[in-house]
Structures are given as C-alpha cells and as structure tokens.
Amino acid sequence: MNDNDSLFAAPPQAEQERMVEAVLFASADPLTLAELTTRLPHGCDAAEALVTLRRRYSGRGVHVVKVGDAYAFRTAPDLGHLMHKEQVEARKLSRAAIETLAIVAYHQPVTRAEIEEIRGVAVSRGTVDQLIELEWVRFGRRRMTPGRPVTFVVTEQFLDHFSLESARDLPGLKELRAAGLLDNRPSFAPTSAQDDGEDESPEGQSELFED
C-alpha cells in the first residue's frame, strides 16, 4: 500500500531520514547513495536525508561515516575498548604485506614492477594474493605501456577498514607528494625488481587473469 502511496508523493523529510536510518543501520556494509535511493520509496532524496542523519548522530556512540561514495553506521572509535567481545583477531600481516599495501594505497594505480622497484625486492604472489583476499586490493586498469601490465588499486573495503573517506585522506599523502616521494622516477640502481622482469612478461600477466 505504501508503494502505491509513494507513486503520488514522497514521504515527508523526517520520514525519509527515518528510512535512511533504518536501511543504513540494518546493513553491515556501506551503502552508496544509489543503493539507498533504490531502497527508498519513489521521490525520496537520500542525500538530503543523509545530511540531517549525520548531524543527528554526530557525537553519539554510533555515527554515520562516509566510505568512498558509500555510507555506513560505525561505532565511535573512542569506545573501541568496550568491544573486546566483538574484536576480531586480525590476521597478522607480514611486513612485506603491510608495505605492499601502503605502496598500493599511496601510489595507486601501481604495477607489480613499481612495487618491487620501491621495495627493492621481488613481491611474492602470496603477498598480493593475501591483500586481494582481504579485499583491500584489487586489479585496476592495465597500464598503457609496453606489456600492458596490470595495476593494483585499493578497494572500498580498504577505506572502510581504515576509516578513510577516500584514498585522498591517507595520512601524510600531501607531504609525500610535495616531497616528490610519490613520483614515478625511472631507476638506475640494480634492485631485484629489474631481475624480476619475467614476472611482467605478457605470459605472466595472462596467467594472472586465467586463474
């Protein structure tokens, strides 16, 4: 019946806010504006409802966070100590994995060869696989350079996990850029990345996609 009503008039603003609240509260994963809109009756303005909703929850025990283009309710970080029971034993990431993750985040889109160039060692497939499995890293577009290497980028789940609104909010990003440390300079020094050239051969790549 409600759906029929909505053909004629969108619910009042306060009601729309309640709806966004209910839908967002119910989901463990962030929902995009588009997803919210499809869930609401016709004619609702999810964006406007979100503005008032975010304001309503600011400073509360749970609040609305923005993750990429999506929104989610999350507990306030200062209350994390109350949640021992919910704390999930994080998989211990190797140093290689953590560094690789940071390089992907700060240099994305980045090829395997570039990661190896920065770290100075070959990146094992397992390391990248682990990050992909965690859904923190995914394949980006192929680089339009010889060999058309695949690139890696970070995901929305990555942003969600580290409570980042976007990859632009990575800590120290501006300073690193200003210092030229995110430039892609060609290398002269012998690092093992160069020895690992085979990995970037066309065969290596197609293998990646045939998995």
Add this chain to the structure above:
Amino acid sequence: MNDNDSLFAAPPQAEQERMVEAVLFASADPLTLAELTTRLPHGCDAAEALVTLRRRYSGRGVHVVKVGDAYAFRTAPDLGHLMHKEQVEARKLSRAAIETLAIVAYHQPVTRAEIEEIRGVAVSRGTVDQLIELEWVRFGRRRMTPGRPVTFVVTEQFLDHFSLESARDLPGLKELRAAGLLDNRPSFAPTSAQDDGEDESPEGQSELFED
C-alpha cells in the same frame, strides 16, 4: 587509562548512554542487563542508560527492543518493507503445467484422474500445486462418484489473466482447427514422444529415433 579513571568515578550519564548505544550496535546477539553491565566501566548504570537510550530512539527508524530479557536494536516495524527486495522473474509456464491448465479450462470441473487420462501421463502434484499457487486453478466441488474425488476449476484470476469473460468463451476444437492451431506439428518432448509419433508417418518415427 580509561579503565583506571573508571575505578574512581563512573562516566557521566550521557557517556554511559553512548556506550550502551555502541555496545548494543556492535553486538551480534541481544544483550541482557547483566551482560551490558559487565561490558561497561565500573559504576555505570546500564539500566538507566537503557531507559534514556530507548527514549532517544523512540519514533526513530530503529528501536531498542527487548528480546526476552535482552536488548537489541531493530528496524522500526513500520519500516520492515524497506528490508525486502523484490525480484520479479518472468518464467514461461512448463509444458505440463500449460497442458494441465488447458484441460482444466476446457473440461472443468475435472478430476486429477481425468486430467491424466486426457494428457496420457501422470500429473505431478507439483504441477497442480503450481497452478493453484498462481491462483489460476482452484478446487471445485467433489465429484459425487465413488471415492468422491476433488475436482479442479479455473478461477476469476485465470479469466482475468487470459482476458476471458468465461471459460465457455474458449475456442472449441473446430475453431482451433479453423484457426490452424490443430495442424501444429507436435514437438518431441520425452513425456509425449510416443504419442506424438502417432500422427507421424512411420518414416517420421524412424527419423525420430535415428537422430
């Protein structure tokens, strides 16, 4: 440090409410007062925090509800419709179903035995159930014969769907033939292969089996 502080003084009431809010939100199960109390810093009054929290959420898109003697957040009942996503999938009715439906329409009221006699194969319960669920077929009166078998008739919805005034408006055999519908070459579904063969010449049959 927070834990140390709490040995001396409980957090202010508003803070306690925030805490209960966050803990209830993050918990995978409803929490009892006792469980809430153990999760909060020393000296907190979970019961009082719950009272103010429930009041705060009354009328919102989510409520604090009591489940047995435990508490949890739940979508407001009037917004339950937002939690369903309806997917409509159009499917073609199976041959068995359409044939059964046709027999009911032309011969109503008709018993299952009669349907089977006309179709020449057993009618599975699922086929009839499906037609009943579609509200195209319903039970008619029992036949006043031994065993008092139930009969099936078509429904108003059926007439509606096929834009018929009444089942008597269905074209008769003569008209079907005039319309060229009886000259249709039958297809060779396994259930009627041997019967379909009958209006084929012997050559047709061997053709059928030599394929």
Add this chain to the structure above:
Amino acid sequence: MADEWAETPERLSVADRLLAEALIVDVDGFEGPLDLLLTLSRTQKVDLRKISVLQLAEQYLVFVSKAGALRIELAADYLVMAAWLAYLKSRLLLPPDPTEDGPSAEDLAAHLAYQLERLQAMREAAAQLMARDQKGRDFFARGLPEDVTRRKKISYSATLMDLMQAYARIRTRDDFRPFVMDRNNVFTMEEALERLRGLMGYAGQWTDLTSWLPAGWETTPERRRSATAAHFAAILELTKAGHLEVRQGENFAPIQVRKRDGGRG
C-alpha cells in the same frame, strides 16, 4: 663516544643498535639490498636527503666483505648491488669522464638516496596506516545486520495462444488415435511404466537399462529402439518421482538403474 651520541639529533634506539651489530651475521633479517642499505644509512645519523652515498657504498662493501670472510652465502642480488656500488664509488671518486654517456655518478647517487628516502617514507606511511582506527579493532559495524531478504517473485507468463495450442496438441493426439494403423512396433511409455512399476522392486543393484527390455522387443532394431526409448522415458519419470536412481558413466556408456533406497514405492 657518549659525546658523539649526544650530538646526534636522533639517537639510535637499542633495537637499531642491536640490528647494526647483527648485520654481519644476520642477512636473512633484511629484505634485500635496499633494506640493508637503509639500515646501514641509519648509522650515518643524518637526514636521508643529506646522506653520503659514498660513505654508504663503503659501508655496504665492508658488510659484503665481512660476510665473505665469515663464509656467509650472500644472495645474488646482494652481490649485484655490491658490484654496482663499487662501480658507483669509483665513479664518485674519479673526475667525470666527458666521453661517457648516460647519467652522471651524482645522478646515480642521488637516485639511490631517493630510493632509500622513498622506501623509508613508505615504511612510515605503512606504520601510520596500521596505527589508524581499524574496523573490528577500534570501531565496529552493526553486529546483527538485518539483511535484506530477497524475495524472489516469479511471475509465470502464459498467453491464451499457449493455452489453446497446448489444448490443441492434446486433442490432436486423440483425434488421430483411430487412424494409427501400425502400433506393432511401438512400445508406449505407459506400457513401459506399467512394466517397470512391477519390476523395479527387484532392482536393488545397478542394472543395465537394456536388460529390462521385454522379451521379443530386442529382436528387430525398430522394436528395440522403441522399447528402449519408452523404457528410458519411463525411467526418467520414475526417477523424477523418486522411485529409481539412474546413472551413466560417460556419454554413450550403458545407462544403469536401481531402486532408490527408501523410495516412495
């Protein structure tokens, strides 16, 4: 010694010192030559941008020769780096050769310093990233998500034409029945069903479908085909009804049948 330490803005931590002392024996602790170089550069106690690459090259070469003296097998890439650094060192010490192409020794040194600085920066960035509030550790999603239930609503479509054609199909069979002359070589599915209902109680074991054919029907190919097809169709019906099980090892392999355990018949 103590004075020298006091002068440096960044005193080496105990861990760093232990690391430096362990250099000569513990090569596995390093992730390649660049990591080792970065660790060595800490002993210069200066900003990475002001590092002396020449000094660093010396340190590295000392490390490699010590490792050689201790008969520690160094991975090839350590040795490649050693050779390159030896070359770089010689070029840094000698006046530039105007005939030589490519980057100058200063360019090479600057790039190495850049690489070290960049690696260090990424390590710090990684540490900052991991120090952020993390989901499941510092903040949490709804513990009891109320998932969207997907109600699949199937709408069946059938047109009046479908209905009439279906009816026509059935009635046509009846109309033509009297005119069918030759049924001698046709085994109908009803007949097969009838037979199988009686026989299937005996099929406790996997049995070839062909062995179920009635006597007199395996003689001519025509009769065998019809009987086989009818029995096969009947078996499918009975399998669908849960009375039988059917299997076939591979394409064209014999079709085998047996009574289903606890079958409804």
